[in-house]
Structures are given as structure tokens and as C-alpha cells.
Amino acid sequence: MTIKEVCSKFNVSPDTLRYYERVGVIPEVRRTSGGIRDYSEDDIKWVETATCFRSAGMPIDLLIEYVKLFREGDHTIPVRCKLLKEARERILAERKKFDEALEKMNYKIRVYEKAVETGKLEWDENNNCCCCNKSKTKE
Amino acid sequence: MTIKEVCSKFNVSPDTLRYYERVGVIPEVRRTSGGIRDYSEDDIKWVETATCFRSAGMPIDLLIEYVKLFREGDHTIPVRCKLLKEARERILAERKKFDEALEKMNYKIRVYEKAVETGKLEWDENNNCCCCNKSKTKE
DNA sequence: TATTGACTTGGAGTTAACTCTAAGGTATAT
């Protein structure tokens, strides 16, 4: 598979894929005799994992570390496992923050929608909000 | 409330708070006669919202836009509502990616843990994984 | 065979979001 095909499959740029390979986010990709990248099944799976983990905010350092450990062989499995577990904890913590933000947003949207409907802004008594305290806008 | 207290309340640096104010992520903060920031209830709520939305990955531009609209008055409520709804969609999409990554991670961790236990690596038939195809490591 | 378009590398440039520095002002304890 050419770099272009992999790019459109995972929606990343060729520069990004070459960068990932250069810094070690994915192992070296197979080449044609002419030196052009020809992604194997395995190469593609590495790209899939890398882009998936990246889009969940896993930093590049960790991915590089993971690939490094993988290349050292099966004796690094416990370390890899630990690395993944720590990454999982971080992502779970992140997701919690997302949920908090979503809750805040939902509340504001609900109040705003009602305001658009009824013409007046009404915040909950003990949940009034920085953007507009108790139906009275600042200034 | 002093900048320091606000910082420890929301776990951000003074530089960050001053930066937020400077670029308009939060409105101008009240000052003492000496020119030192003295955060009001409302100021603190803005900080809370800003840090909450930021930690869910909402970009600074949007927060600035939101504050700008807020300061223009109640007639911008429909626009603010639209802005928040779009932000919500983006965060929901992000969260979905998090969940995909978590699923991938959980699978790998499960296989690795079993490998540590039993001494051999076994990936699912049609779910084998770039890091180790079918219990055979590359290289 | 010549052109065209995509590929290669190494290295420089960009962007968002801070983070730090310098030079000085404020406030409280001795």
C-alpha cells in the first residue's frame, strides 16, 4: 500500500506518517526497490494503533517507548503492559474531564435554549453561572 | 481572592491566569487600589468555566469568542448557544475517539496480562495486533 | 524519451498554549 492510500485510510498527511516513522512512533516501513514506502499489513496496523492512540491524546513519547520495547522482544511484555495501564489511567482521567465539561455545557445550552424560547434568562438558584448570574447579565 | 489562591483552587499557574485575562479567555479581573488582582465570585466562575472547557480540549479561540459575545449583551444568546452546541459536538466526537483507544488498550492489556500469566502470547484470530501478530513477534 | 506528478531526505518553519524573564511596584514582618 502506498503512503497516499494509508493517508486517506487513516486521514493523516504523508508528512505525518514520515514523521512518525522518523521519530519511531511506528517501526520502519517496508520499501520498494526504488526506495518508495510500501506499507505491509503489519505496517498498516502500526499506523492504525498510532493514530488511534494519538487521537486519544497519548503523547508521542509513550508511543516511541512502546515501539522501542516491542522491538526489544517478548521479555518486555510486562513493561509494555504497565505502560499501557498507565496510559489507560491517564485517558480515563481525561475522559472524566470531558464529561465534566459536557455537563457544564449541557446546562448552559439548556438555559440558553429556554431563554431563546421564553425571552428571559433564568439560571438555577445554586447553579448560576459565570456567564450570567441569576438572569442578570453583568455590565 | 488573590491570584495565588485561585491558582491552587484550579491548579493552574499565575502566568496562565494572567495570560487568559490578557487574551480574553476570561473578562478583566477586579483589582485592588494597588493594582493587584482580587478575584470576585464572578471572576472565579469564569476561571472555573475556562479551565473546565480547556481541559476538555476546547480551543482558546472559542473561549475568547464566547467571552466577546457575552460582553456584547443578551442579544448574542442565540449565537452563544450555537457556539456551545458546536463545541459540544466536537467534544463528543473526541470522546468517541477516546473510547476507541480505550477499547484497543484494554484488548492489548488483556492479552499481555494473560501472556505474563501463562507465558505465551495469544492474540484473537481476527483481532491480532500490530504489536505482535498471532503470538509471533516480528523481527 | 520527455514530461508530469508523486515520492524521497534533511532540515527549517509553524502553531497553540503556555512559560519565563526583566524591571519594577506592593504589602507585611522585623
Added chain:
DNA sequence: ATATACCTTAGAGTTAACTCCAAGTCAATA
């Protein structure tokens, strides 16, 4: 009154993760 710790601003510097560029190579087409 002076030392100490914290505050102020304007502006420069940093970091992660790309993204772009120049100069050249490869591959398919006219």
C-alpha cells in the same frame, strides 16, 4: 525603614506535534 515575598507588565522563549521547503529521485504516460 528595610527585607522579604509576592505582585505587576511587556515581551521574549519554549514545547509538542506537526508541516513545509528545497533539491533531487522514481514511475507512469504521451
